[in-house]
Amino acid sequence: MTTAPIQLDTYKLGFIGAGKMAESIARGVVQSGVLHPSRISTAHSNPLRRSAFESFGVKVFSQNQQVVEDSDVVIFSVKPQVVKDVVLQLQPLLSKKKLLVSVAAGVKLKDLQTWAGSERFVRVMPNTPAAVGEAATVLFFLCTLFFHCACFCLVMSLGGAATEADGELISKLFGSVGKIWKADEKLFDAITGLSGSGPAYVYIAIEALADGGVAAGLPRELALGLASQTVLGAASMVCQSGKHPGQLKDEVASPGGTTIAGIHELEKDGFRGLLMNAVVAAAKRSREFSN
Ligand SMILES: NC(=O)C1=CN([C@@H]2O[C@H](COP(=O)(O)OP(=O)(O)OC[C@H]3O[C@@H](n4cnc5c(N)ncnc54)[C@H](OP(=O)(O)O)[C@@H]3O)[C@@H](O)[C@H]2O)C=CC1
Numbered sequence: 001m002t003t004a005p006i007q008l009d010t011y012k013l014g015f016i017g018a019g020k021m022a023e024s025i026a027r028g029v030v031q032s033g034v035l036h037p038s039r040i041s042t043a044h045s046n047p048l049r050r051s052a053f054e055s056f057g058v059k060v061f062s063q064n065q066q067v068v069e070d071s072d073v074v075i076f077s078v079k080p081q082v083v084k085d086v087v088l089q090l091q092p093l094l095s096k097k098k099l100l101v102s103v104a105a106g107v108k109l110k111d112l113q114t115w116a117g118s119e120r121f122v123r124v125m126p127n128t129p130a131a132v133g134e135a136a137t138v139l140f141f142l143c144t145l146f147f148h149c150a151c152f153c154l155v156m157s158l159g160g161a162a163t164e165a166d167g168e169l170i171s172k173l174f175g176s177v178g179k180i181w182k183a184d185e186k187l188f189d190a191i192t193g194l195s196g197s198g199p200a201y202v203y204i205a206i207e208a209l210a211d212g213g214v215a216a217g218l219p220r221e222l223a224l225g226l227a228s229q230t231v232l233g234a235a236s237m238v239c240q241s242g243k244h245p246g247q248l249k250d251e252v253a254s255p256g257g258t259t260i261a262g263i264h265e266l267e268k269d270g271f272r273g274l275l276m277n278a279v280v281a282a283a284k285r286s287r288e289f290s291n
Pocket residue numbers: 016017018019020021022044046049064076077078079080082086103104105125126127128196197
């Protein structure tokens with residue numbers, strides 16, 4: 001039985017938690033054109049947070065309850081430390097008609113479903129480049145195997161009462177702000193440590209590369225522009241060339257040249273190990289948020 005394709009623009013999207021992650025997703029969704037800003041809402045009392053969303057047409061209520069009542073899809077984008085209280089507070093409004101999403105680091109789906117009194121809940125780990133349509137987002141689906149017409153049909157059951165259409169809806173929504181993957185929930189702490197937190201590691205690298213340029217005599221603006229574009233170009237080469245980053249690195253490092261002199265410095269001070277440690281530490285912190 002074929003179902004009609006999901007029309008994203010017939011849904012209304014609400015954010016509980018009008019912070020950096022919510023704003024990044026909302027900006028990316030609006031920029032992609034898949035949803036008009038008038039069909040997006042959030043709530044905050046702080047004038048700065050209100051104007052941040054109103055500046056691109058998103059409705060800002062004063063209460064969370066109004067957001068839930070106004071939305072078909074509700075994204076919980078508050079900090080992990082408060083998500084339980086917020087979900088419990090809104091529980092009476094979280095009917096099965098609402099598709100619920102959590103972007104909170106470390107908070108397990110089973111707990112979210114319990115607090116909401118609804119199994120129509122999906123976990124998502126996005127990152128802030130959603131704002132420019134370049135997010136790395138991982139979705140957690142509860143996969144249930146059903147016998148269907150004498151063959152296996154892997155049904156993306158998103159948690160009990162969630163449906164395959166819910167999966168398509170969430171995939172389309174987050175697919176509009178970048179690349180999406182699906183993974184088992186047991187990987188989510190590592191995913192959070194890598195791609196959830198990863199933009200911050202790269203921002204530090206860009207800042208440090210620019211500082212290196214300044215130390216070598218470049219004007220700050222030129223150094224920052226070159227550093228940013230070099231990281232963007234290198235990442236694009238990995239994503240588009242199909243080559244391993246090690247091969248791409250070797251293609252830059254001429255024998256006895258400048259690059260290998262720089263790489264030698266990085267290796268002397270354990271550059272790789274430092275990045276690995278950052279991901280592992282962030283994943284460990286994510287695990288601390290689960291009950
Ligand atoms: N930032 C990122 O790069 C990523 C964040 N996430 C996840 O997204 C979630 C939000 O993170 P982030 O956007 O960075 O955090 P922010 O602090 O920027 O945003 C959280 C927002 O929630 C608001 N808030 C606090 N309590 C309530 C409440 N009871 N009801 C409604 N809103 C409330 C805060 O308001 P106030 O400031 O007034 O307290 C704030 O505006 C977290 O769970 C995080 O793990 C996931 C991936 C990446």
